Amino acid sequence: MEALRNLKVKVEGLNVTYTRDHVQALKNVTFDVYSGEFLVILGPSGCGKTTLLNAISGLLKHRKGVELSGRILIDGINVLTTASPLRGIGYVTQKDTLLPWRTVLGNVELGLEIQGVPKAERRRRALEFLRKVGLEGFRDSYPYELSGGMRKRVLLARALAYGPEILLMDEPFASLDAQTRLLLHEELLKLWRDHRITVIFVTHDIDEAITLADRIILLTARPGSIKGTYKVHIPRPRSVQLIKISRSFQELYARIWEGLSEEVLYA
Ligand SMILES: Nc1ncnc2c1ncn2[C@@H]1O[C@H](COP(=O)(O)OP(=O)(O)OP(=O)(O)O)[C@@H](O)[C@H]1O
Numbered sequence: 001m002e003a004l005r006n007l008k009v010k011v012e013g014l015n016v017t018y019t020r021d022h023v024q025a026l027k028n029v030t031f032d033v034y035s036g037e038f039l040v041i042l043g044p045s046g047c048g049k050t051t052l053l054n055a056i057s058g059l060l061k062h063r064k065g066v067e068l069s070g071r072i073l074i075d076g077i078n079v080l081t082t083a084s085p086l087r088g089i090g091y092v093t094q095k096d097t098l099l100p101w102r103t104v105l106g107n108v109e110l111g112l113e114i115q116g117v118p119k120a121e122r123r124r125r126a127l128e129f130l131r132k133v134g135l136e137g138f139r140d141s142y143p144y145e146l147s148g149g150m151r152k153r154v155l156l157a158r159a160l161a162y163g164p165e166i167l168l169m170d171e172p173f174a175s176l177d178a179q180t181r182l183l184l185h186e187e188l189l190k191l192w193r194d195h196r197i198t199v200i201f202v203t204h205d206i207d208e209a210i211t212l213a214d215r216i217i218l219l220t221a222r223p224g225s226i227k228g229t230y231k232v233h234i235p236r237p238r239s240v241q242l243i244k245i246s247r248s249f250q251e252l253y254a255r256i257w258e259g260l261s262e263e264v265l266y267a
């Protein structure tokens with residue numbers, strides 16, 4: 001079955017070392033991501049999850065003090081060696097990167113501006129995605145006027161506004177209260193379904209991983225390497241509230257916890 005699907009990202013024998021302190025963050029990491037798949041990378045704190053997304057996004061390539069080996073192919077092109085700029089990747093980073101001096105609309109337009117999209121088109125796309133995340137009425141607000149959940153929605157709108165084929169998300173909902181997280185899970189799944197993007201989502205939360213994923217890759221404690229892969233067979237569309245009381249959710253939770261808890265002890 002999987003052989004019939006289109007391969008979107010291929011990570012092969014990836015090693016990453018921060019040379020100043022001789023910290024190896026990732027060790028021989030190999031996995032595939034299929035087009036349109038929702039893949040979750042799960043691992044204990046400090047195991048190299050952010051490092052992995054930074055590598056895939058191309059951010060680590062030219063960074064001083066970082067040694068990289070292996071291959072990361074996106075649509076067959078090696079991110080680590082290609083000279084052309086990477087297009088089609090949206091990245092919601094672990095750190096909130098909203099610009100405080102720009103309005104909500106100005107923040108969502110930012111990615112489009114960098115890409116040189118003309119002003120009218122920029123505005124149209126930004127407003128379309130603000131509407132999709134339910135923040136149209138806050139277009140002229142500044143980031144400090146927003147709640148934590150609203151800020152996350154703006155970041156999501158910004159990452160999606162220029163139509164990426166791959167969306168990288170690094171613990172985007174970690175700091176939010178439980179209810180807001182549930183709402184955002186629901187919204188994210190809807191956006192993913194409507195736009196047929198490939199998502200690589202990082203978290204250390206098993207609940208969140210099972211709720212969202214088609215497949216979960218579990219990383220070991222640092223240096224992160226692949227400890228296991230779990231397919232989530234729970235049908236979609238999923239109810240983010242009811243899913244947790246289903247038997248298949250609880251069984252999968254127990255299996256993953258067994259693997260993760262050992263790594264948390266090492267972390
Ligand atoms: N720029 C850097 N320079 C040196 N070491 C770094 C750098 N970035 C990360 N590290 C180290 O690499 C390891 C992995 O860090 P990384 O941020 O990728 O982990 P993580 O899984 O995202 O952690 P968390 O769950 O806390 O976000 C850590 O030991 C960290 O100290």
Ligand SMILES: [Mg+2]
Nearest residue numbers: 049050051094
């Ligand atoms: Mg991180």
